[in-house]
Amino acid sequence: MAKPTELTRHIESHVNSSATTADQAASLDAIGFLVKTDALTIESLVKELEMYLTTTDDIVRARGILLLSEVLTRIESKPLSSVTIHSLVEFFKDRLADWKALRGSLVGCLALIRRKGVVGMVTGSDAKSIAQSFLEYLQVQSLGQYDRKLCFELLDCLLQCYFDVVAPLGEHLIYGICEAIDAEKDPDCLMLAFHIVESLGQLNPDPSGLLASFAKDLFDILEAYFPIHFTHPTGGDTPVQIHDLSRALMSAFSAIPLFEPFVIPLLLEKLSSSLPSAQIESLRYLRSCSSKYGAEKIGKYARTIWFSLKNIISAYLGEPDFSFTSAPVYGIGFPENEFVVEALSLLQLLIEQNSSLLVSLIIDDEDFNIIFNIVAPYEKYDSIPVHEQKKLHAVGRILYVTAKTSISSCNAVFQSLFSRIMDNLGFSVSNIDCSANGDIFPSQGVKFGFLYLCIELLAGCMELIAVSKKPAPQYVLEHEKCCTILHNFSTPLFNAFVSVLAVSSDARSHDPDIYIGVKGLQILAMFCLDGFPISISMFTNILKKFMSIIMEDFNKTMLWEAALKALFHIGSSVHKFHESEKAMSYSSLVVEKFVELLSLDDINLPFTLKLEALSVIGMTGTKNMLTVLQGLAGALFGNLSEVHRNLKSLETSVQLLQCYSCKLLPWIHENGCSEDFVVQFAVDIWSQAENCMDFSTPFEGKGLLDAMMKVMKLSVASCSVESQNTIMQKANSVLSSNSNFQLNELDRLSLTPGKYDIPLGDEWILSLFASVVIAVSPKTCIPNIRGLLHLFMKTLLKGVIPVAQALGSMINKLLSKSNDAEISSDLTLEEALDVIFNTKIWFSSTDLLQRCNGTSNGREIVLTDLCLGISNDRSLQINALCGLSWIGKGLLQRGHEKIKDVTMIFLQCLISGSKSVLPLVQDSLESTEEQDLDPSVMKCAADAFRIFMSDSEVCLNKKFHAIVRPLYKQRFFSSMMPIFLQLITKSLSSSSRSSLYRAFAHVVSDTPLIVIRSEAKKLIPVLLDCLSMLTEDIQDGDILYGLLLVLSGILTDKNGREAVTENAHIIINCLIKLMDYPHKMLVRETAIQCLVAMSELPHVRIYPLRTQVLGAISMALDDKKRAVRHEAVKCRQAWASFASRSLRF
């Protein structure tokens, strides 16, 4: 038992109206906790509270009752005895009469009513007595918003949980509810009120029951709310949104079928109103009510609803989209419109409910007759007047929905309208036979309008069959009227569509006639049953027609593309529905034909189009893709063997390879096809590689090499490790069989100074091999890796970039010694690094070495020395630097510490000419300090930092399985920054300073902004010098822009502000200079945007600069680019406003 004093203190602090809300809540929590943990029983609490519950002071009494009820709310899951509950109910229900202390009793009743059975719930008679006193005492609409909400919750709970006991209250109850919700305006309360009505409807389903006499009254109350107009701002205190309210009212309307005589006329009236929101709401409500009230009740209104729907559809239906790019597979595409969608789905529901009635309404509609007469004379879409076109579209949509709703409606509409359409087109049932004999339809006589309606009907019918999960068995469909009719008319239809295509021109970008012709044939071919209702021979005819278009009409771009798209859809649907017979003819007539086309030269179809068609057809399914791939491989290898003799086959091979890598490979990868083909293809390329790489001039075959390397990289990257091993072994065997690369004796091979060109064929084989190495995953075994390293080192010095990238990738992926994982290759990372940095490279002559340090014998040098320019051969040094930069990138990405040494080498190249500050290079300094380095060498060294930091597309990325340590850029940045800052301040010669700036710019512009911001203070001065240095050379435009973006990133950041404020003067000077940078518009624009950001700085700091800025901006106002002028205006306004006399309102 808790100490009474403590309890009293809590109670007092809660009841005390002068205490803060927080104190009151705290004391309530404390009491709740006591009761919950059985330290205090509810009875003793009541005893303790007695004085507060019965006092005549209204405020204290209200607080006291509220305290008790809040405690009850907190212990909803705590068992209470039935006696306790009963006495509490007695108490609270009596207090409902006490309007001055009402809140507490409402909360208390609600807490009791909500109790669940196991913890002791209110008995039926108690619930009934609560309901009675509620109805007797409460004037809901005279209460405040929160109390009303509580009342509604209480009512809702009573109805939900105790309907059986409160139902006998009968009229009294319903009258009370009506009174309570009448004229309610608060959205929260309305949600509850609507829900109460909905529950009433659900609990009184009997049409002659209690509600019958009150339906009108209830409806009168609800009617005022429709359509919901509620413009409360989103967010704020009330989370209730307009659509919540609307949905709640809709449920209330539709829950009581007795509302039908009042609701439907109201909705119909609003449907024809001029307010779009009312119209759309009516459509939604009608749909909901129709489905709830049932077919019989709605049937009465069918005619009226139908007329309104027809009007709405014709009013809102947009222009159909006659283009194949965005067309749906079935039917004709229309711009999405809420009204049309709602109207059509309502129509569909009505047809489902009252099929025969609605169909007869539709078929006998006068508008339909009129439209039949109107479109009769026109043979082309464009000749139909625009307003008639609109009517035609509306009629078409309605027919489409009717056909797709159910078998019976489809039958009916086919029986009456389809036959009529056919009659109008000139086929009647009587002359079917003669046209079936193959009479070609007279090409001048096709009436477009009817064909259009045909398409809509066919599309609806097909969707009906296709969308039902599994197609009905053939024998069932054979008895369906729509299918037999279609079967009978299929030949004339085919002829009609073909003849539309024959007369159509290809003048415009989208032509409805072509669309209708192609779409019609496509739909006919896609009826998804083998042989019915469209026969196999008809199917093959359609395919043949499309194929002839593909072969002959390639000049009509629109028609050609449409035909290809149609073939694609047909192929996909055949594949999807496993139609064996159709699949066979598709494969022989289309897929194989396209494969054949590749090797045929006598056909006029351009090769690029052949390839496009081939890839599209391949994408219809895995089986077709395999055929296509085999055909492509055959054509490729045929052409590859010819490349030397024939320039054309060279081009062809390149195109084939590009098609493979850009279109087919991604598809194979996405659709989870087996990788057998990919592996075999790569291996075959290797088999052919040697023969085809023997070009006399480098330019002829460069394209081929690039295409091959791309294919190789992508194929390898997408394969599993085993497959990668297979390809790697094949590549290695080709490489080692080439006598020019004696891998084992390689370290004895020497370089001849000045002659670094290697035979072209060898270079290409190596590059192709490099592309395999670039793309393999770390687990793949690279055979003879030590020999390869030597080979790569040698060729790297000859300037073969892919080899350098491969070396970088190898270094990136090799396993380290310290790693416990089993080592699959025969070389660890440490050993490899040792090979790279300590192998002495032999030169066949000593002439090359101007000087060398004492340890060397003059004919061998290690790579790092070459980079530092020990030889006097510039191109050798540049090649070495370039190679080293890719190796460095590999190291950097995996986070290896050796990168420090590599970076030092590059820095050494940058600063030579000034006194070195780095211990590493002290010893070699004597040899280099007299001469200034070649500018091209310095540029190469600076660009190495770009290679380090930028994300490369060709190698060392996630796609090619590179190891990328998280935050490696950030780490590199923070280790490099102090060094750069120190070197820049100490460098004396202008050339080394500018190179350092360039390197710095590369590092900074590729580092994530968040790190830069924290260093802003130190960086800004250097950044500004850097910017002004970079303006000197036109070629530096891109890097300048990158750097400027970094600056603007700092300017817009809160942390950066401080640093910026200190340097405001020099930053503004720099930006003003950049504002007339002539070579790049983006630089000027960004500079001005930075100035706008600067205007937000403290005025004390920037006010003195104001005139200077405004003067400079007036020049920018006259910029030749509009975007710059616009920015200048904004900037001017920003700078002029804070200092002018003008007031801001």
Added chain:
Amino acid sequence: MTLGLINANPVVHAKKERIARTDYPHADHAVDPLDIYDFVRDIRDPEHPYSLEQLSVLSEESITVDDKLGLILITFTPTVQHCSMATVIGLCLRVKLKHYFPPHYKVDIKVSPGSHADEESVNKQLNDKERVAAALENPNLRQLVDECLYSNEL
């Protein structure tokens, strides 16, 4: 001050949607009427919390530009014939353009023919350098102009 409004109940038109210009690299970047219109359409009317665009005082068609000769001609239509605010509107236009266009453009501002009772004198006043300068010296007038230009009541 004026007693009551000159046009107490003006006709308000819908705002036209602003067209975001897609700047192709080789597109023509010369100053065109739409550029100028975009600057001045949001100027507030001296009397009402509506923009000049909404009151149909200005339209894109009423502006002509000759970029080569550096000439800009704006013709505006006061809402009522005897509008004494016409000069204020013209002054606003002039001040705004002076700020946002380089000084080598010669700006002519006129009321459209027949739209104002005192057309000639208004035109003369608006294009007289001295009188414009004098008007802007007047603190009351200056404040009114600034209110119109920088108002965010719209």
